[in-house]
Amino acid sequence: MDWGSFHTKTLVDGELVIDVKKDGRKVLKFLVFDCLVLDGQLLVQRSLDKRLGYFRSNFFKPYEALCKAFPDEMQYFPFYLQFKNMEFSYALPKMFDQVLPNLEHGNDGLIFTAVNADYRFGTDEKILKWKPADENSIDFRMNLQFPLLPPEEYEEDGSGSPQYDWYAKPQITLSVNAGGGGYQKWAEMYVTDQEWTNLKNMGVELDERIVECAMDEEGRWRFKRFRNDKKDGNHISVVNSVMQSIRDGVSKEDLLAVASAVRTEWKSRQARQQAQARPAQGRPQGR
Secondary structure, eight states, X not given: OOTTOOOOXXXXXXXXXXXXXXXXXXXXXXXXXXXXXXXXXXXXXXXXXXXXXXXXXXXXHHHHHHHHHOGGGGGGOSSEEEEOOOOOTTOHHHIIIIXXXXXXXXXXXXXXXXXXXXXXXXXXXXXXXXXOGGGOEEEEEEEEEOOBOOHHHHHTTTOOSOOBOTTSOOEEEEEEEEETTEEEEEEEBOOOHHHHHHHHTTOSOOTTEEEEEEEOTTSOEEEEEEOTTOSSXXXXXXXXXXXXXXXTOOOHHHHHHHHHHHHHHHHHXXXXXXXXXXXXSSOOOXX
């Protein structure tokens, strides 16, 4: 094997995650789940299983051999490479009971990918993503509106001008990106007194921050985290799509209830495909 050669003109699809080990160590990994181009060869028109098979044979197996041959050098890798584990679509009990609880980097749901489909850029209608209800989130722009002090309080200082009560809990408005640099009000974010205290104690600017929020069981938008990686909130089209997902939500229990039926249909389809691919026997051949 030529250890001095490199892959060029290669495009791999995946995600960079941080695995947290039981001893507290953090390990940076790149999980591969697709390959678009390998050494200049375009693979997007091939099915997913063919794309991954080509990547495994020509990229991942040599990578594993390299790690085995030079284990001491792995400490200098910027990250480790790993295939993202995939299961059949009917393996839902296994995913919920064994796989997801044991992931060292957490997760936000499941992705159902058509194995026989080619690669589509942008939105792929053949890819279905499932999230638990509390992970169906939207990135909003947050604005704070503090209440005014009672007139008798600001009149005492002689200014006579209305003053804001900066110590009170403000009304928190959530706005969505309407395009063209504009925003439109969408909802209010609910925070408890303790949650507001926690936000204040962060010691950071809060007004006009991009925040990720999810809807609770009472239909209230709740703070999840700041999106420091984004300068704008979700576009209104994305927001409407997420809202439809929330309204037509599919629960974990819904998925588990149909797992057996999915397996039956999957096996039936596989049998039909194998029968069609099997060459006919005993049929007269033309000359």
